[in-house]
Amino acid sequence: MMSGFQSAPIRSVCVVGLGSVGEPTAEHFASRGISTYGYDINPRAVKSAASKLNGVSTSLSELPLADLYVVTVDTGFQGEVPLVENVFKACAAIAARGHPQLVSIESTVPVGTCRRLYAEIFEGQGDLVHVPHRWWAGDIAHHGVAQPRVIGSINREAFALALDFYGRAGIPLLPVADIRIAELCKIAENTDRYLKIAFVELLKMICDEHDLDLEDLRRAMNSKWNVEVLEARQGIGGSCLPKDILYLKAAAPGLCHILDGARSVDEAYRTRGASRWRRSYPS
Ligand SMILES: NC(=O)c1ccc[n+]([C@@H]2O[C@H](COP(=O)([O-])OP(=O)(O)OC[C@H]3O[C@@H](n4cnc5c(N)ncnc54)[C@H](O)[C@@H]3O)[C@@H](O)[C@H]2O)c1
Numbered sequence: 001m002m003s004g005f006q007s008a009p010i011r012s013v014c015v016v017g018l019g020s021v022g023e024p025t026a027e028h029f030a031s032r033g034i035s036t037y038g039y040d041i042n043p044r045a046v047k048s049a050a051s052k053l054n055g056v057s058t059s060l061s062e063l064p065l066a067d068l069y070v071v072t073v074d075t076g077f078q079g080e081v082p083l084v085e086n087v088f089k090a091c092a093a094i095a096a097r098g099h100p101q102l103v104s105i106e107s108t109v110p111v112g113t114c115r116r117l118y119a120e121i122f123e124g125q126g127d128l129v130h131v132p133h134r135w136w137a138g139d140i141a142h143h144g145v146a147q148p149r150v151i152g153s154i155n156r157e158a159f160a161l162a163l164d165f166y167g168r169a170g171i172p173l174l175p176v177a178d179i180r181i182a183e184l185c186k187i188a189e190n191t192d193r194y195l196k197i198a199f200v201e202l203l204k205m206i207c208d209e210h211d212l213d214l215e216d217l218r219r220a221m222n223s224k225w226n227v228e229v230l231e232a233r234q235g236i237g238g239s240c241l242p243k244d245i246l247y248l249k250a251a252a253p254g255l256c257h258i259l260d261g262a263r264s265v266d267e268a269y270r271t272r273g274a275s276r277w278r279r280s281y282p283s
Contacts, residue, residue, distance in 0.1 A: 022072030127158035152182025
């Protein structure tokens with residue numbers, strides 16, 4: 001990979017992983033007049049995106065070498081252990097394809113992953129940034145591809161290239177000083193929400209034990225200037241919050257008892273029949 005510092009602006013992008021987040025991301029770039037290609041190992045994902053992009057394939061070598069590769073493959077966990085092998089495989093395929101100007105990891109990853117990718121897959125060469133998604137399918141107009149996001153970078157040159165590209169793509173970015181802050185930000189903001197939800201679930205169960213009305217308690221508590229207790233709903237749903245709390249725990253397992261406590265509370269709450277409650281929380 002070339003250093004981005006003296007490189008020409010990015011003119012073409014290939015989105016790697018055309019799923020829930022990757023397909024609209026690729027469509028967004030294409031809609032801004034940027035030459036956009038898409039790659040996915042799943043032929044169905046490729047077929048779905050085909051009509052909107054300049055080229056799609058299940059093989060990277062069939063597509064032109066793009067200036068930028070945006071990685072939006074799925075990440076998960078097994079037990080409590082983060083599973084990021086798809087990101088490593090996707091980056092290995094990019095490295096085997098050639099030397100793009102920039103790689104942007106948009107998948108959610110545990111702290112330290114981007115540095116490992118840079119050292120182990122890209123062998124310390126070239127430019128890499130992390131721009132984690134805050135995508136929410138419930139309101140893509142406000143919380144879709146173009147909402148403000150954070151960006152962390154492996155070096156200053158990558159920052160310059162990425163800020164220029166994302167700026168032209170109409171995506172506002174908040175730069176953070178260390179790429180691990182960007183990784184931590186994504187999982188910590190969802191964990192913050194998880195903890196707030198678990199707290200009101202706990203209050204609801206305490207109220208039930210004492211035959212009290214949670215809404216009376218919430219109204220009373222929320223009358224204080226620095227308190228904002230959420231509603232009790234159906235329990236913590238979706239995939240992002242349950243995953244991101246585990247990714248945060250993986251950053252310091254010996255310190256994260258509060259996270260285990262919140263997960264136990266949510267489990268107990270759902271077991272007690274949270275289905276009586278209103279819709280689940282967006283993640
Ligand atoms: N869906 C959301 O609401 C949401 C919100 C915020 C962040 N995220 C994060 O975005 C990332 C993507 O999530 P998603 O919901 O779009 O996942 P998804 O499962 O809908 O799509 C992932 C796509 O990546 C493809 N893929 C997997 N490995 C690949 C590889 N090696 N090469 C090429 N393609 C590969 C899969 O075939 C699939 O089409 C995850 O890290 C997720 O945590 C998702």
